[in-house]
Amino acid sequence: MLYDKIQLIIKRLMLAVPTLFGVLVISFCLTRALPGDPAVYFAGAMADEASIQHVREKLGLDRSLPYQFLAYCNNLLNGELGQSLTTGQSVTYEIKARLPASLELTLLGLFMGLLIAIPLGILAALKPNTWIDHLCRVLVTAGASTPIFFSGLFLMFVFYYLLGWSPSPIGRLDFIYLEPPHVTGFYTIDALIIGDYEVFKAAFAQLLLPASTLALCALAPIARMTRSSMITALESEYVKAAKANGISTNMRVYVYALQNASLPLLTVIGLVFGFLLGGNVLVEKVYSWPGIGSFAIDALVASDYAAIQGFVLIMAVLFVTLNLIIDILYTLFDPRMGRNE
Amino acid sequence: MKKKCKSKINLLKKVTGHGLFTMSLLICISTNANANSRDETLVIVSGTSINSLDIHRAGTNRPSYQVAINMYDRLVSFGIKSEGEGNLKSDSTQIVPELATHWESVDGGTAYIFHLREDATFWDGTPVTAADVKWSFDRAVSLGGFPTVQMKAGGLSSPEQFEVIDEHTFKVIIGEANKLTLPDLAVPIPMVINSKLALQHVTKDDPWATEYLHKTPAGGGAYMLERWVPGQQLIYKRFDGWKNGDLPAMSRVIVRDVPSSSTRRALVERGDADVALDLPSKDVKELMSNPKLKVSSSTIDNTLHAIGLNLNFDPFSNPKVRQAIAYALPYQQIFDVAAYGLGKPMWGRESSKAESALWPQPFPYKTNIDKAKALLTEAGYQKGFSVPLSMNLDFAQWMEPTALLIQESLGKIGIDAPINKIPGASWRTKALVEKGLELHMKNFGGWLNYPDYYFFWAYLDGHLFNSMNFKSDEMKSLVDVTLKMSVDAPEYSTNVKRMIDIATDEVPMIPLWQPTLDVVMQKNVSGYVNWFHRQLDIRSFSKE
Incomplete structure (x- = not known):
């Protein structure tokens, strides 16, 4: 059984290699197909023909496309993602600094979403058409229909501007604190590692509002999926059989039904996580969060090739890993998985 | 469960009931506390982030010009005039000393001789010499791109035009009289770099130390770099040994990147930021009637x-x-x-x-x-x-x-x-x-x-x-x-x-x-000047 699972994991990892290479080629070609000439853009408004050519040569854009691609692959093998022109830093530095920021925010947002959505979905499934089911419905509809930039601005308006409960939305940490030394890149965890509770509190306070915004957004699909898959599970034969055998309600609901209901739920959580990580640009902008999403958007606007390619590549790696983790979790939750093969 | 929920609803009601009162109280408390701890610190929120500390580098964006202005000195600068309603603006008709104490036009107007301030030093204590000026000007005309084009606008295109006469005397040869040369020396580009320090970081592929100066400024301006976290913030600290002008009032200046204009507006309205830049005209117009804030809005020259x-x-x-x-x-x-x-x-x-x-x-x-x-x-x-x-x-x-x-x-x-x-x-x-x-x-x-x-x-x-x-x-x-x-x-x-x-x-x-350049700031902040380069010259700011 364990051997089966390891084999499955290795197979999945092997499959990821051609996927990543495909992503590499496509992102390379697509960035080149973007309108605009980065050399012209970065030479500045006052530059003349000679200085544009100078920048072009410096960026290696005067070479043929296949040459540029090989050079890019060669750099990648050496662990270099190139220089971002918009931010003036190496793409590796940017990703190292920004990915943890986005991950910290997204994970907390997702966690908060799960914390509310799953119990809510279960309760709604246990008592369909009661007030809790209606509450679930209202929350799901509101969460799905409120655009993220609106809920972000609204929360900021109420909790920062009007009430003053939240710290000023100027990024990961107020300027009176110094960020903790880089270990994981998650400020909250890094602060705990060195035992600086004040910085932990400050970093956590900064996280709360943007994470709540994301949680609102994540809530809808998760609660809906929990409710429907729980209803299906509760009505299925094996739960009825368990009831007939006198197995306790808690056992039936939280072990038998929930375990089976968690399979579609897991898929949805994976999807929502990916969506939140790549799509929280608006939250990042509103809360001045130095995350990966706003980096990618700025790079796209400026046709910043290295930055876009680096972003796409990292996201591809993340998604492949995420899918892998979900597949592994599947095999844990569902005994049928991995055995038939 | 129902009971719990009811009590929560009651709590919410209470909160909204007392909300207005608590809100005004909180505003008072927070601004007072901030004012005491932040007397000598200026907090600026800006919509665009800096991508290099070296204005001569290819690809340096406009907001980064502020580093050249505040961390480096030029030979000369422009005067400042009043635009009415308390607005100040740079005056391009008036050339004033910065690193050069005085200068004269020689050889029938075809050259200038600049006399450098003799006690001026860089941050590391080395004196500023004519050789530093020459190296910096040579760099600007040799690197290509924007700095070279801008130097050319003032008739400066080749290192042969810059001559070191002695340690504190520097000559610029233009060949024919040109009214644009002197003003062109007051723009951010011809800044004076600590050439001895920069030369230590020169490589064969990089004879002008662009990689070093990109992240490590080496100047003698009124402000030094405390920290730069790209995409997040730039923190200046005052260089107390600055001789090329009146010592600035603010000992520390924080420029924080806040991409959303609504957030910048909220920050300045709540008093958490002293100065907000790049606000849309609509917000500027609305904030003009806010009694707690000061808006400077004056036209941009030319x-x-x-x-x-x-x-x-x-x-x-x-x-x-x-x-x-x-x-x-x-x-x-x-x-x-x-x-x-x-x-x-x-x-x-x-x-x-x-x-x-x-x-x-x-x-x-x-x-x-x-x-x-x-x-x-x-x-x-x-x-x-x-x-x-x-x-x-x-x-x-x-x-x-x-x-x-x-x-x-x-x-x-x-x-x-x-x-x-x-x-x-x-x-x-x-x-x-x-x-x-x-x-x-x-x-x-x-x-x-x-x-x-x-x-x-x-x-x-x-x-x-x-x-x-x-x-x-x-x-x-x-x-x-x-x-x-x-x-x-x-x-x-x-x-x-x-x-x-x-x-x-x-x-x-x-x-x-x-168009106008609009800057929104707290009532107690003064010294904002509308410069032709549209960036903040933080040296003139003060807080009451």
Whole structure:
């Protein structure tokens, strides 16, 4: 059984290699197909023909496309993602600094979403058409229909501007604190590692509002999926059989039904996580969060090739890993998985 | 469960009930506490982030120019004048000492000799010498790109033009008298770098230490670098040994990147930021009536928001059609909707000929649809035509409403103008290099505040900002003789007036308004100056 699972994991990892290479080629070609000439853009408004050519040569854009691609692959093998022109830093530095920021925010947002959505979905499934089911419905509809930039601005308006409960939305940490030394890149965890509770509190306070915004957004699909898959599970034969055998309600609901209901739920959580990580640009902008999403958007606007390619590549790696983790979790939750093969 | 929920609802009710009271209390407490701990610190929130600490580097963006201004010194600087209503503005007619204590024009105006302040030092304590100035100027003219082009505008293009006379005397040779040289030494580009320090970090591939200076400034300016976290913040700390001016009042200045303008507005309104930059005109207009805040809004010298008409497009080759468009634009509406009334109107001058050499000055056109129709008929286009109206998405804030108003107005004289939105990254290629946009919105400002300098860039055939493909031999010969001429020369004002008249009659470009630079700050902050480079000079700021 364990051997089966390891084999499955290795197979999945092997499959990821051609996927990543495909992503590499496509992102390379697509960035080149973007309108605009980065050399012209970065030479500045006052530059003349000679200085544009100078920048072009410096960026290696005067070479043929296949040459540029090989050079890019060669750099990648050496662990270099190139220089971002918009931010003036190496793409590796940017990703190292920004990915943890986005991950910290997204994970907390997702966690908060799960914390509310799953119990809510279960309760709604246990008592369909009661007030809790209606509450679930209202929350799901509101969460799905409120655009993220609106809920972000609204929360900021109420909790920062009007009430003053939240710290000023100027990024990961107020300027009176110094960020903790880089270990994981998650400020909250890094602060705990060195035992600086004040910085932990400050970093956590900064996280709360943007994470709540994301949680609102994540809530809808998760609660809906929990409710429907729980209803299906509760009505299925094996739960009825368990009831007939006198197995306790808690056992039936939280072990038998929930375990089976968690399979579609897991898929949805994976999807929502990916969506939140790549799509929280608006939250990042509103809360001045130095995350990966706003980096990618700025790079796209400026046709910043290295930055876009680096972003796409990292996201591809993340998604492949995420899918892998979900597949592994599947095999844990569902005994049928991995055995038939 | 129900009980719990009820008590929560009650709590919510209570919260909203006491909300107003708590809110006002909280504001009082928080601002008081902040004021005490932040007396010597200035917090600035900016919409764009810095991408390099070296202005000479290829790809350095506009917000990064502030580093050159605050961390490095130049030989000279501009004076400061009052613009009324407490607004201060740089005065390009007045050149004042910075690193150079005095200077003289020698060899019949073809060279300048600068005497450097003898006790000036860099941050590391090494004295500033003429050799540092030479190395820095050589770097600016040799690196290519923006610094080289800007140096050239002042007649400086080769290292042979810079000579070290002795440790504290420096000579700039220009070959022929040029009124632009001295002002060009006051722009951010010709900054003085600590060459001894920089030379330690030179490599064979990088003879000008661009990689080192990109992240590590080496200067002697009033502020030093405390921390730079790209994409998040830049923190300046005061250099207490600064000799090239009055020691700044603020000991620490934090420039924080806050990309959303709504967030910047909230921060300055709540008092958590002292200065907010890059706010949309709408917010600026609204905040002007906020008694807790101070808004500085004054026009940017030598800059225009305008409409360009490309003469390569057949109908626009006829001056009558261009004039017809100039009569068809809804100027007042555009000014109210797109600029929120901030700026200086550039239409409706009474006299048909220019009466002064002032630039920018309003053109004599005003909205007159009948006249526009008559002019079109005269030109043989009574049935109208179709022309795409191009806008740069980077400036959508003013260009989008302007485009819609123009589209509607041109429809009245039978011209169909579909809007063509172009992303910022390709704008420059399409508008300025290929010069292929028929009808487009443009904004150009010249750093050196002379009308002839504006005409040089925007009205001469083949020049970068002449996106209209305008050709005029008379304009060319006028600019050629006027560009280097002193403003005191008797022909100067006649020549400039003639240039303005050509621009008015031929009207390849229709000015809409002269834009403003708007900065919102707390009531207790003072010392903001509207500089031609549009960046903050934090050296003059103080807090009460």
